[in-house]
Amino acid sequence: MKARSGEAQASERVDPFSICRISSSVKELDKSGVLFMEGDPAQHVYVVKSGLCFSFRYHEDGRRQIIDLAFPGDFVGLEALTQEQFVSGLSALTPAELVAYPVDDFTQRCYAEAALSRTLVECIAREQVILTKRLVGVAHSSASQRIAHFLLEVRVRALTASELHPVGAGAENHCLLSDCGAFTLNLPQAVIADTLGLSIVHVSRTLSKLKDDGLIEDSPAGLRYMNVDGLKAVAQWEGLAPWFEAS
Amino acid sequence: MKARSGEAQASERVDPFSICRISSSVKELDKSGVLFMEGDPAQHVYVVKSGLCFSFRYHEDGRRQIIDLAFPGDFVGLEALTQEQFVSGLSALTPAELVAYPVDDFTQRCYAEAALSRTLVECIAREQVILTKRLVGVAHSSASQRIAHFLLEVRVRALTASELHPVGAGAENHCLLSDCGAFTLNLPQAVIADTLGLSIVHVSRTLSKLKDDGLIEDSPAGLRYMNVDGLKAVAQWEGLAPWFEAS
């Protein structure tokens, strides 16, 4: 088997649940529940089993920066592998389940099975690419670009996640919903704002503009994507990352 | 040996050169030389042996985002492990040497030696923490905060790197210089601007303000840090990361 996954399709992604043979327990979170906070002792590594979560940090001035969303199948709290304390918190946007693996077991297993290390490296590398993209975006893009990009990113990741983990996706119930043809997203604007480093007010204004342009629309279920290609144009979309399907 | 490194001092950091047993070659770069560009086929993983490098990406509008500086001892181009192409370019700020390891050898060795995988995971995780910090900073801080933070970050990383790799540090010659007591930094303002997502003009203005406040000073060798504590106050400095010495 070839180790490099550059040419991998989404369907070939390693399955994070493959590590389930090691001792594990499941944590359940309510909506807005907090699994751990920045600074908490880091004794477990987690995989999101169902629901939608996000990792975040607080800035000294009290503002929250959302580092990344975490979809079913995503690793979370990997900092535990290299540090005593979490450097970011983790909270849930919807009721969620996470599988917890004690760091020590996990580490030992890494030593025992190079393939697991490998999986890990790939997961982290994937995450890193998303982060650098976001970094470039936050630094250099206008609010509408950032927001359009964010909307597209969430869509792709949600679709990918639900393909891979149709069972426990769960996020559809509350936040995401891919109905006939059109994708619909229901997130508090505060989440978008804190992810992209914008104010809620400006997010609202920018979304209104996107609505005026017919790219999205309000619906009872949330934001409805009316014109994905239009969004891509605004976002100057180049795809999320090589290993995600273009779609 | 305990695998977790949260409690590690700088002196206990894993030595990236420990992988030198696998086939490798040294690449030399001139000042401003480019090792690879975004999109190039990724066939090697590198470790900076001497000099100062940086990884970057171009935004669609042509602006350059510097992702991170790379000091002697730092891994570079780790994307090669998981992707066919580099997602960022790498260039040198000073004449530099980099050790190149073919990905395939590297990968095989990862399978053979879990400890190497482990080292890798730690390096990437470390990098990730820096990235998330930068993300928070770029999104929520004022120019003077960002710049002060950047100055401090470079100082710590340069000091750490030169402790670990006193031989091949090399960066001192051109960019960094820790003379009697005061640290001195000589970087083009364009580098600071592109790292922090600011315009050169504004970097200049902000540095002038810091000079007015007596925190830094021009010197023939570059910027001289006159008041590190003052800088820390401006930057709301909380340390770079747990594994770096406070200093």
Add this chain to the structure above:
DNA sequence: CGTAGCCTTGACCGACGTCAATGATGGTGG
């Protein structure tokens, strides 16, 4: 001496934040 980098400074302007008021929605208890 002329040219090329790099830095500085001023004038101007736009994007985005803040503050504040107003609506919509939905859950809870009377």
Add this chain to the structure above:
DNA sequence: CCACCATCATTGACGTCGGTCAAGGCTACG
């Protein structure tokens, strides 16, 4: 069924941070 409150979204007025443009200075180098 309605009153009440909490949460979230919208909208306007206004200020500011930082970008852009343009001009000029300083060194280094041929």
